[in-house]
Amino acid sequence: MAAATPLLKDELDIVIPTIRNLDFLEMWRPFFQPYHLIIVQDGDPSKTIKVPEGFDYELYNRNDINRILGPKASCISFKDSACRCFGYMVSKKKYIYTIDDDCFVAKDPSGKDINALEQHIKNLLCPSTPHFFNTLYDPYRDGADFVRGYPFSMREGAPTAVSHGLWLNIPDYDAPTQLVKPHERNTRYVDAVMTIPKGTLFPMCGMNLAFDRDLIGPAMYFGLMGDGQPIGRYDDMWAGWCTKVICDHLGLGIKTGLPYIWHSKASNPFVNLKKEYNGIFWQEEIIPFFQTATLPKECTTVQQCYLELSKQVKEKLSKIDPYFTKLGDAMVTWIEAWDELNPTGDNLAKLSIADGPAKTKK
């Protein structure tokens, strides 16, 4: 390992949702070991998850979540990787990187291991350009700039709230596409980082994702999925839609592109289809809803924006399915729980949470 201090070493947590031993961390050791991990154990809490030696982590299982959040634990999904957002909530750091446990270190075209986390940090630490498109991609990258015709007043850019990384090998396809193209692999390394323009929605994947908790954390709710819910595999999509609308409203940027991770294993398309099929119908109405959603000027914090969105969700999406009423309520619970665990000057006095994580290892 390099002698230099890793970027943002004390300002970033890595959040990993899992149901198995975290052997995948071995490959990430050179890049992740300096950082603190927050492991959210999904499924049976009596199972022991093994974490390779030498990592600094805290681990929460369902019992911990229930104990820490009490009745508000209802907003955290069970038996779905949506549970990862609990990790965002208990973190005390400014930045989060979240990664799935079937994601490994990818190689760039020169054969060098890609330090995904380092690239995400670079993405987050330099501005985005949501208000005008730069044809040479990220103008802040070495060797690039704003092209002719890019308005000078917009070259300061916007603060970057989210860095969305991509995947080599198994692409993030839905069940129907998996079924139709079982052998398709992503082998194209696109050497670009770009801002998703204001007003444009995108499918945000939670597999390889980093964000600035201070700027956008409370919008990163992964919804109600999995056990007891009529839908799965839309947790990150839900977070992405809400996050994009709020970033657009607050003048924040979202980047996508580099870094790539190596996604090792396609999930079962039949199981996925069962989880997804409601989402496949519903998104045809949900996406137009988010495309036209507007937030009032009075909403100046992420929490205010998110609560306003929750109202609009209940008002406008409940006609699709009663699930959206429940989801709208859970969005409110999520914000209440977030504020409880993340007291600001205003609400610090009210707070008295004494519970720490179940297991902490340094």
Add this chain to the structure above:
Amino acid sequence: MAAATPLLKDELDIVIPTIRNLDFLEMWRPFFQPYHLIIVQDGDPSKTIKVPEGFDYELYNRNDINRILGPKASCISFKDSACRCFGYMVSKKKYIYTIDDDCFVAKDPSGKDINALEQHIKNLLCPSTPHFFNTLYDPYRDGADFVRGYPFSMREGAPTAVSHGLWLNIPDYDAPTQLVKPHERNTRYVDAVMTIPKGTLFPMCGMNLAFDRDLIGPAMYFGLMGDGQPIGRYDDMWAGWCTKVICDHLGLGIKTGLPYIWHSKASNPFVNLKKEYNGIFWQEEIIPFFQTATLPKECTTVQQCYLELSKQVKEKLSKIDPYFTKLGDAMVTWIEAWDELNPTGDNLAKLSIADGPAKTKK
């Protein structure tokens, strides 16, 4: 050369504005020779432009433009590469590719010569995705698809009207950036084609550009630049802003990315600054104007959209400078000239243009 017939051989014209002998075509011979060229000679019409042997071309100088358009020739710029749009107007083909004479064949990372025209044709012949962002770039490319969360109802895409290619070596920078970074070269080959989302403007460069004349031709007016005008080097930008607003209104797509050409020579930044400086100020108001411009539903053809835009330009931009009144008028003249040279069933009867180009060589 391959024995196979080149794509769209009889449906595409290559438009080249120039003031010098076209030696640069030698390098393009394997790719361009099967196609018809329209050469628009800028500057002194008495000068003879040499075209390498074996190319099929027609050439227009200023005298030809004046003769063919009569008083309407006033809408075609002189002493500025904006004059190229005359070539779009006299073409009778469905597709146009336009390229600058200081652009050469680039190599891909494997060292292979890039057939820029072939990639543009591929871009134009498959749909765009302006309504939702696909994180794996062009979903219609081999080895790619729509990612999870992309609404199925939007997967048909939109017809592609424009393909905007990029440049290796000398990037397309404005004069201030050229002055600040005289040695910066673009060496990053980004292996991607993507759609510019609906509602987002971009800086369209005319150096390496293809479009579907039937879909968007009349919007590709390169404005009043150069001789006698207070501005230069904004010809393609102007066309890009108008084109994007009209494509968004009509449900058409614009792609950017591949193919790259090799841009050989940076133009003089001091000369450029003189041409650009008004544009640098003005674009700060022009861009918000185009960002908020809307066209009424009744505008269903490119011509109708363009005439409506010309009105809005005169109404809203003339306060910046009287130039915009003149430009708005020229936009109308351009459409009149376009319709005269491109009669549809409706206006075929009115037409009696007998003039051909000055020199045609087969």
